[in-house]
Amino acid sequence: MSENNSTQQQADGLDNRRDFLAKFASTVFAGMVMGGAAVKAEEAKRPLQLPTRLPGGPIQAELEYEDVLVQMQRELEAALQKGRTPKWVMVIDTRKCVGCHACTIACAVENKLPPGVVYRPVIEEQIGEYPNVSWRFTPRPCMQCDKPPCVPVCPVGATWKSEDGIVDIDYNACIGCRYCLTACPYQARTSDFGDHWTDGTPGQGKMPYEELPMFEYGKEWKREDHKSPVGNARKCHFCRHRLQHGLLPQCVTSCIGRATFFGDANDPNSLVSQLIHKPNATRLKEELGTEPRVYYLV
Amino acid sequence: MKRALPWILFAILALVGLVGAFLRFTSSRDLAAYGSYIPWGLWVATYIFFAGLSAGAYVVAVLGYVFGVERLKPIAPMALAIALACLGAALVTVWFDLGHMERVFSVFLRPNFTSMMAWMVWLYTAYAITVLLALYGIWRNHPGLTRTALMVGTPLVIFYPGAAGALFGTVVAQSLWHSPVFPILFLFGGVLSGFSLVTFAAAYFSRKGAGYSDRVWLMGRIMLGLLVLYLILEWAEYSIPMWYQVGHEYEALMGVLFGPFWYVFWVFHLLLGMLVPMLLLALLPRNPLATGAAGFLAASMFLAVRLNLVIPSQVQPQLEGLVNAYRDRRLGYSYIPTLFEWSVVAFSVALAIAIAYAVLWFLNREKKLEVTQ
Numbered sequence: 001m002s003e004n005n006s007t008q009q010q011a012d013g014l015d016n017r018r019d020f021l022a023k024f025a026s027t028v029f030a031g032m033v034m035g036g037a038a039v040k041a042e043e044a045k046r047p048l049q050l051p052t053r054l055p056g057g058p059i060q061a062e063l064e065y066e067d068v069l070v071q072m073q074r075e076l077e078a079a080l081q082k083g084r085t086p087k088w089v090m091v092i093d094t095r096k097c098v099g100c101h102a103c104t105i106a107c108a109v110e111n112k113l114p115p116g117v118v119y120r121p122v123i124e125e126q127i128g129e130y131p132n133v134s135w136r137f138t139p140r141p142c143m144q145c146d147k148p149p150c151v152p153v154c155p156v157g158a159t160w161k162s163e164d165g166i167v168d169i170d171y172n173a174c175i176g177c178r179y180c181l182t183a184c185p186y187q188a189r190t191s192d193f194g195d196h197w198t199d200g201t202p203g204q205g206k207m208p209y210e211e212l213p214m215f216e217y218g219k220e221w222k223r224e225d226h227k228s229p230v231g232n233a234r235k236c237h238f239c240r241h242r243l244q245h246g247l248l249p250q251c252v253t254s255c256i257g258r259a260t261f262f263g264d265a266n267d268p269n270s271l272v273s274q275l276i277h278k279p280n281a282t283r284l285k286e287e288l289g290t291e292p293r294v295y296y297l298v
Numbered sequence: 299m300k301r302a303l304p305w306i307l308f309a310i311l312a313l314v315g316l317v318g319a320f321l322r323f324t325s326s327r328d329l330a331a332y333g334s335y336i337p338w339g340l341w342v343a344t345y346i347f348f349a350g351l352s353a354g355a356y357v358v359a360v361l362g363y364v365f366g367v368e369r370l371k372p373i374a375p376m377a378l379a380i381a382l383a384c385l386g387a388a389l390v391t392v393w394f395d396l397g398h399m400e401r402v403f404s405v406f407l408r409p410n411f412t413s414m415m416a417w418m419v420w421l422y423t424a425y426a427i428t429v430l431l432a433l434y435g436i437w438r439n440h441p442g443l444t445r446t447a448l449m450v451g452t453p454l455v456i457f458y459p460g461a462a463g464a465l466f467g468t469v470v471a472q473s474l475w476h477s478p479v480f481p482i483l484f485l486f487g488g489v490l491s492g493f494s495l496v497t498f499a500a501a502y503f504s505r506k507g508a509g510y511s512d513r514v515w516l517m518g519r520i521m522l523g524l525l526v527l528y529l530i531l532e533w534a535e536y537s538i539p540m541w542y543q544v545g546h547e548y549e550a551l552m553g554v555l556f557g558p559f560w561y562v563f564w565v566f567h568l569l570l571g572m573l574v575p576m577l578l579l580a581l582l583p584r585n586p587l588a589t590g591a592a593g594f595l596a597a598s599m600f601l602a603v604r605l606n607l608v609i610p611s612q613v614q615p616q617l618e619g620l621v622n623a624y625r626d627r628r629l630g631y632s633y634i635p636t637l638f639e640w641s642v643v644a645f646s647v648a649l650a651i652a653i654a655y656a657v658l659w660f661l662n663r664e665k666k667l668e669v670t671q
């Protein structure tokens with residue numbers, strides 16, 4: 001029986017090979033007579049069969065599926081309850097970023113940022129030229145460098161690297177010399193010049209959203225006259241005030257492409273721990289040795 | 299009329315300056331052109347300009363009192379008055395630059411000594427004390443005190459322009475600043491510009507009695523040497539990074555030489571600040587007025603050097619495309635100082651003149667000056 005089978009298979013194999021060679025020869029021949037015209041291979045294309053998908057369900061029913069946001073939220077809560085200082089890390093998948101700038105805006109809303117102050121701009125770069133053209137989007141928060149060049153330059157010690165990795169600023173201590181702005185290789189710091197969105201517009205003073213307090217570093221701040229944070233250096237702080245309340249940074253929550261990941265790199269099972277050890281994980285200006293805590297998947 | 303003209307000019311300068319200072323207090327920094335991507339502008343350049351002038355003027359007094367160059371000793375009070383005046387102007391200018399001017403004393407109360415800026419402020423303070431003590435010694439006829447103060451001040455006058463250079467040189471992010479030659483360049487630049495300023499003052503504002511021509515001649519010779527030395531250092535600063543013609547530093551230097559503000563380097567610095575003074579000093583060595591004019595040019599045009607040290611490095615974006623990522627007038631890579639910024643500088647210049655004049659007037663009244671008019 002098995003002998004029969006194998007003979008049969010051999011015969012089939014021979015037939016297949018014969019068929020293949022015949023097709024190959026005719027294709028080559030066709031190519032020759034057609035003088036290099038493109039070979040059409042439509043016949044070889046088959047429609048892709050996807051497993052049936054329940055509405056709203058995962059693509060492959062047999063795989064367990066959890067939205068990364070839910071996973072990160074779960075991990076965040078676990079990290080805060082561990083009783084051990086987390087090592088906060090952010091990962092940005094540039095292939096998933098669609099360049100919508102939602103994170104930039106969400107951050108500005110969260111921290112009530114005035115004009116000229118931005119924590120997370122998204123850099124857009126065109127690569128190549130038509131017809132071989134593509135876009136690269138690089139959201140750029142503060143890198144929370146492990147060796148931050150912005151910290152040792154501060155003449156009054158108003159900025160420091162905290163244990164969980166976030167580089168903090170004490171608005172009440174900062175004298176506004178802007179030395180740290182010149183020292184940051186990522187230009188992640190901006191100065192609050194006291195401008196308002198409604199400056200120079202007709203109407204009765206500031207809009208309500210300009211008068212709302214914000215809660216950076218877990219304190220309540222109101223931008224009034226010349227009071228801090230006006231006159232200070234400002235930058236992204238991974239939404240420390242949200243983390244304190246068990247919430248993910250606003251840019252992570254608002255990312256429509258699920259391109260920004262956040263978590264505790266001290267937990268080897270966390271999503272970010274897995275992502276930062278991928279071969280396509282890289283960091284900006286690695287050569288400077290600043291050891292950023294923000295990784296990019298490219 | 300001839301006597302009134304300087305007063306009229308000073309009054310105009312002071313008036314413009316007072317308007318600038320008033321605006322600085324009332325309108326915050328709205329009117330300044332610097333922003334977050336070019337955080338340091340004209341005021342920081344003016345600050346290091348004055349700081350250098352102060353150090354150089356001090357060196358003249360040190361040469362007279364500590365190193366026994368007798369011909370320079372009579373000019374020492376004037377040099378010290380200039381050193382004090384320029385230091386005051388420097389500190390006021392950088393104070394105006396702070397986002398929180400009221401917190402300036404934090405640098406004393408909670409200094410962070412990994413920062414070159416903290417070092418600089420502390421060194422300045424120690425240095426200012428030696429200047430005041432040296433002047434006090436002159437006033438009280440106590441040359442021993444003046445000499446001791448200047449001896450203590452000698453290492454300070456080397457370290458503090460060095461620290462100012464290191465303030466820039468240590469910034470790894472700024473390719474044009476991050477160079478070991480910077481502290482040395484600052485030191486020699488300061489000595490050259492300050493020495494030139496005192497030469498100008500000695501030539502035009504001191505009594506033309508015995509020793510006058512000799513003194514100005516000697517100062518002219520020293521100045522010529524310093525000019526040549528500075529050019530050699532500058533050659534090192536420019537030629538090495540430009541050798542491969544690649545990289546940020548090269549682009550920044552090309553911006554200095556052939557960018558939109560090329561004339562700051564070629565006309566103000568090289569021609570008026572270096573070549574013309576060198577020619578005046580080389581061709582008319584015995585003419586005190588020519589030497590004084592050379593001193594004025596070399597000193598005043600040094601602001602061009604300071605501008606070219608501070609600004610071009612920042613004009614290079616740290617990340618390509620950042621400027622288009624978020625549009626705002628504070629987030630750009632071009633910078634031209636506004637009239638408001640210049641008016642604050644006018645305030646500093648007027649202040650320096652006023653301090654120097656007041657100190658010399660006082661010492662003159664007390665009959666403590668040998669040569670100053």
Ligand code: SF4
Pocket residue numbers: 141142143144145148149150151167183184185186187188189235290
């Ligand atoms: S990215 Fe810039 S501001 Fe943030 S930690 Fe690094 S050097 Fe400091």
Ligand code: SF4
Pocket residue numbers: 153154155156157158159169173174175176177178179180181232233
């Ligand atoms: S701007 Fe503020 S935080 Fe930055 S170096 Fe100056 S004092 Fe420190």
